[in-house]
Amino acid sequence: MNQAKRPTGKPHSPGPKKAAxxxxxxxxxxxxxxxxxxxxxxxxxxxxxxEAARRRQHQAHAAxxxxxEDELRVQQMVALASAVAADAPDxxxxxxxxxxxxxxxxxxxxxxxDDTLYEALEQLRYDDPRGHxxxxxxxxxxxxxxxxxxxxxxxxINAFLIPLLVRTRGGLREEQALADGDAFDTLRESxxxxxxxxxxxxVVLVHHLYHPEEINAxxxxxxxxxxxxxxxxxxxxxxxxxxxxxRSMRGWPASHFAADDEALELRxxxxxxxxxxxxxxxxxxxxEAAADAYFESRAQRFREWSEEITPLMQQCLTGxxxxxxxxxxxxxxxxxxxxxxxxxNGEYRTLQMLSELEAGLAQSAAQxxxxxxxxALVDEDDExxxxxxxxxxxxTLARSEHLVEGDLQAVLFDAADAVASxxxxxxxxxxxxxxxxxxxxxxxxxxx
Numbered sequence: 001m002n003q004a005k006r007p008t009g010k011p012h013s014p015g016p017k018k019a020a021x022x023x024x025x026x027x028x029x030x031x032x033x034x035x036x037x038x039x040x041x042x043x044x045x046x047x048x049x050x051e052a053a054r055r056r057q058h059q060a061h062a063a064x065x066x067x068x069e070d071e072l073r074v075q076q077m078v079a080l081a082s083a084v085a086a087d088a089p090d091x092x093x094x095x096x097x098x099x100x101x102x103x104x105x106x107x108x109x110x111x112x113x114d115d116t117l118y119e120a121l122e123q124l125r126y127d128d129p130r131g132h133x134x135x136x137x138x139x140x141x142x143x144x145x146x147x148x149x150x151x152x153x154x155x156x157i158n159a160f161l162i163p164l165l166v167r168t169r170g171g172l173r174e175e176q177a178l179a180d181g182d183a184f185d186t187l188r189e190s191x192x193x194x195x196x197x198x199x200x201x202x203v204v205l206v207h208h209l210y211h212p213e214e215i216n217a218x219x220x221x222x223x224x225x226x227x228x229x230x231x232x233x234x235x236x237x238x239x240x241x242x243x244x245x246x247r248s249m250r251g252w253p254a255s256h257f258a259a260d261d262e263a264l265e266l267r268x269x270x271x272x273x274x275x276x277x278x279x280x281x282x283x284x285x286x287x288e289a290a291a292d293a294y295f296e297s298r299a300q301r302f303r304e305w306s307e308e309i310t311p312l313m314q315q316c317l318t319g320x321x322x323x324x325x326x327x328x329x330x331x332x333x334x335x336x337x338x339x340x341x342x343x344x345n346g347e348y349r350t351l352q353m354l355s356e357l358e359a360g361l362a363q364s365a366a367q368x369x370x371x372x373x374x375x376a377l378v379d380e381d382d383e384x385x386x387x388x389x390x391x392x393x394x395x396t397l398a399r400s401e402h403l404v405e406g407d408l409q410a411v412l413f414d415a416a417d418a419v420a421s422x423x424x425x426x427x428x429x430x431x432x433x434x435x436x437x438x439x440x441x442x443x444x445x446x447x448x
C-alpha cells in the first residue's frame with residue numbers, strides 16, 4: 001500500500017517564468033530522527049549470490065513474448081524489484097541484483113520514461129508492498145542524487161528542499177516572496193556558513209519560493225533533469241540556460257485568504273549541492289554511537305541556523321522583520337528532495353487534520369478526553385487516504401480525511417501521536433467507516 005503518486009499539476013508554460021537559480025540542502029521535527037541529505041552511500045560492487053537469488057534474477061528477465069516493449073520493461077522492473085527486495089542484505093547492506101535494479105532505474109530516469117516507473121510502482125503497491133517500498137526508495141534516490149565524472153574527479157550533485165511552515169495575516173504573496181535580492185543572497189550564503197553543507201561544496205538556491213502544488217507536480221524524471229541542469233551550470237561556464245529548473249517554476253495557485261484571515265501555509269526552498277564523492281564532511285561514521293552523534297550534530301546546526309535566519313527569512317517573505325512582518329516561521333528539516341517533500345506535506349496535512357478535529361469537537365460541544373479516535377487507511381482513486389473519526393458512545397464528534405504518502409505504518413503512528421496531543425486517550429485502528437461513522441473491524445493499533 002505504500003504508494004508513489006503520479007504527479008499532477010499545471011502544464012508546463014512555453015517559456016520560463018523566472019530566471020535560472022541564484023544560489024542552494026536538510027527542519028527539526030519531533031519524532032524519529034530524520035536522516036540528512038548527503039553523498040551516495042558506499043556501494044560495494046561485489047555480492048555473494050545464492051542459487052535462490054540467481055533463480056529470482058532469471059525469472060525477472062523471463063517476460064512473456066506477448067508483451068509489447070513498454071509492458072515488457074515494466075514487468076522486468078517489477079520482477080527485479082520484487083526479487084531484490086526479497087533477498088537478504090549482505091554485511092555492507094547491499095542485496096543481490098541491487099546494482100542492476102539501480103542501473104535500470106537510472107537509465108529509465110535519463111530517458112524521461114516516467115510511465116514505466118509509475119506503472120511499476122503501481123503494480124507493486126498491490127502485489128508486493130515490500131518490493132514497492134524498495135523500488136520507491138531506489139527511484140527517489142536516483143532522482144535526488146546523481147554521480148558524474150569530470151576529469152579525474154567523481155562528483156555528486158544533490159537536489160534538496162527546506163520545507164517551512166509560514167503563519168501570516170492574509171497569506172503570502174508570490175510577487176513579494178524573495179523579491180529582496182540582497183536578502184536572498186545572504187540567505188543562500190548562510191547555508192554554508194552555518195555548516196549545513198561542506199565548505200568545499202558549491203551550493204545554489206533557486207530564486208523562487210515553491211508552493212506545494214509546484215513541488216508535487218514534479219515527476220521523478222523532472223527532478224533528475226533539474227539535477228543535471230544544476231550540475232551543468234556549476235561545471236560549465238558556457239551553460240546559460242537551465243530549462244528543467246525554469247519549467248519547475250509553474251507559479252502559485254490563486255490565494256483564497258481574505259486580508260484579515262490567519263493563514264498557515266507550506267512552502268519550500270529548493271537547492272542543489274555539488275561536492276566530491278570523497279568529501280569527508282558527508283562521511284557517516286560506521287560505529288552506531290558515532291553515527292548518532294554525527295546526525296545530532298547536523299540537527300543541532302540546523303536548529304541554530306533556523307533560529308538565526310528567521311528575521312532574514314521574514315524580510316525575504318514580507319519585506320519586513322519582527323512584529324511588523326506579522327509572520328511566524330517554523331523550518332522543517334533540510335533533506336533530499338523527496339524526503340523533504342514527504343516531511344513537509346505530512347506535517348502540513350497533520351496540522352490541517354488537528355484543526356478540523358478541534359473544530360468538530362467545538363461544534364459538538366465535546367471534550368477530547370470524552371472521545372475515542374479511530375484511524376483507517378483507505379484506497380480511493382489509486383490514492384491512499386487517512387480517515388480519522390472521533391466518537392463517543394452515542395455519536396461521531398469530529399472527523400478528518402487527507403491524502404497520505406510514504407511509510408504508511410509511520411503515518412499511522414504519527415497520526416496517533418497527533419490525536420493524542422488533543423487529549424484523546426483511546427486510539428484504535430479500523431478498516432473504514434460505515435455511513436453512520438461506525439468503525440469497521442475496530443482493533444488495537446499494532447505495536448510500534
